[in-house]
Amino acid sequence: MSIDFSPSWMDDDLAMYRASVARFLVQEMVPGDEEARKRGHVGHALWHKAGELGVLCSDIPEAYGGGGGDFRHEAVMVEEMGKRGLTGMSTTVHSIVAHYFYNHGTEEQKHRYLPAMARGECVGAIAMTEPAAGSDLQGIRTRAHRAGDDYVIHGSKTFISNGYLAGVVLVVAKTDPSQGARGISIFIVDTKDCPGFRVSRLLDKIGLKAQDTAELFFDDVRVPVDNLLGGREGQGFFQLMSDLPYERTLIGVGAVAAMEGAYQATLDYVRERKAFGQALAEFQNTRFKLAEIATRAKVARAFVDRCVESFVAGRLDTVTASMVKLWTTEAQCQVVDECLQLFGGYGYMNEYLIGRMYADARIQRIYGGANEIMKEVIARAL
Template sequence: MSIQFRRSWSDPDLEQYRSTVVRFIEEQVAPEDEEARKRGHVGHTLWRQAGDLGLLCADIPEEYGGAGGDFRHEAVFYEEMARRSLTGMNNSVHNIVAHYVLNHGTEDQKRKFLPRLISGELVGAIAMTEPGTGSDLKGIRTKAERRRDGWSLQGAKTFISNGYLAGLVLVVAATTGGDGTRGKSIFLVETLDCPGFRVGRLLDKVGLKAQDTAELFFDDVQVGDDQLLGGRPGQGMRQLMSDLPYERLIIGVMALAAMEGAYEETLAYVRERRAFGEPIANLQNTRFKLAEIATEIQVGRAFVDRCVEDLVAGRLDTATASMAKLWGSETQGRVVDACVQMFGGYGYMNEYLIARMYTDARVQRIYGGTSEIMKEVISRAL
């Protein structure tokens, strides 16, 4: 009997939903992946197809056009993409954008943007990181200067996931003004026909080749008060911090699913590959390594599943979510590395899924807050 990695949070309805997600991924996303990795983005069609099927922002309330589900529905999509290392549709960032609007936006902002994010008409991106700042949000230099009729955005952002295709960008900026306004604020910028907004180069990454990651430039971009998230300046850091458990658990969920996918891919390979006259699955070192990986996944599944249940119940704290992100991303790196080793030279060939999993895994320890930042957050809660 083979080892089963069961999810404690799933149920028959969620598994039926998973079937829809898998069908969409295998029929629409996977065939597009090869070309997407060459050009650096998937295009808008996939996003609209996902929206038509109700797969985007599934945990947004029905009153705003969502499916009225919860985080478990989103986790299904993240898992099935991650276990196949399909990265072109960064649905996690897109959904995080929707949650900033849902949790912090005015009612007008919710009704204006959420239905369009849910349908795939707009692809969402978050513009936080800047050249030279990395994880230091307090060092952000992009400025929003107060004008009589609104604000003027000046600055540059880099490493922006979905930046090339984004129709809605949440821009984190330092707000200054004659009224004494200080601090960070988040602005909702629609990119279509937006004077002063410019997408720079698509960045050439080690992994995540199908996912568009771009530089963004804001040269006197004019935004009104109605484009200030929540309608009040200086609330940006509070807004960013309040959604951290949601964002970091996403990475933990994806990391665990990627480990499962790597394990299954490797198990199938070692049963077929022969060395010294027998399948390499029969070699003691191979069996022991697979046993270690299966154990890591089972232990991780128990913890991550509990975090998913806690988030749905509204009790997941930032430190615990940071643990899920830290453990998940670090363990993913070790597991996928061990799997590549069992593939031998073929594990280093891009035609093999395990090679793409290897390069895609590395950034998990960086984005969403580096492992070092996670340790700092956790240590403060001790």
């Protein structure tokens, strides 16, 4: 009897969708993963293939070019990539950007960008973090001021996922620095043929090697007034805050999938690897460690499934989403570390999935709001 990690929210239609996603990843993404890690990005062609298959923006209504599904469809994509250690396509960020358009954009903005994003023709990125401002969004220095029929944006952003391949970037900037949170707005920047916009370089990260993460510069970039997300100044901070449960729950989904993938890879390895004349799986220490790992992954699965179901039902609050992000990402790092130990020296090699998972896991506790911020959000609700 094996441990059952099946999500409680699956049904027959989602099972068929999962099979389709898995085939796409195995046939199209896995073969090119090593080259993508060397190059630092997956290239536009893979995004186009994903769009053709219909696995992008799967929870955006069909009226805007999306798949017409719900949050569970996005979770399936994140899970299937997470358990295989595939990080090159940040579909999570792409979907988050799509939801900013869907939840806060004007009708014209939705129809202009969402169909292209669903087709994979326009990769989405959101530019929040700056060299001197990470989790503290009120500390950003990028400015945008009105100049006739345009806004002029000046500043720089760093650690931007999808930044190198992005066709559209949502830029968080201050339109009125004297107003604090109420002085922040989000602007839509089309990267093609955009004077003043520069992608400086792909950043050299310790993990997520196949995912393009870049520094972006906005040197007096001019965008039409119609490119203000939602059409009203001063709404940026509130737009960002309202979509945090979506982002943080997806991070939790990815964390539990990585735990399950690491567990299975380790189980397979210790059954084959021999030491002192017997398989590693026959040693009591190995079996007890695997028992602890499986239990932690099972607990994480129960928590994440509850949050997914609550999100679909419209009941998931910011505090619970912060809890799931905090707990699952901490557990992911613990689980992958324990799994790597059972691999011994081979676990430290990049050619082994567990080694890549180990390096990839660490960022989970930082992006989407550092876990210290999650604790602060939770503490304020006590």
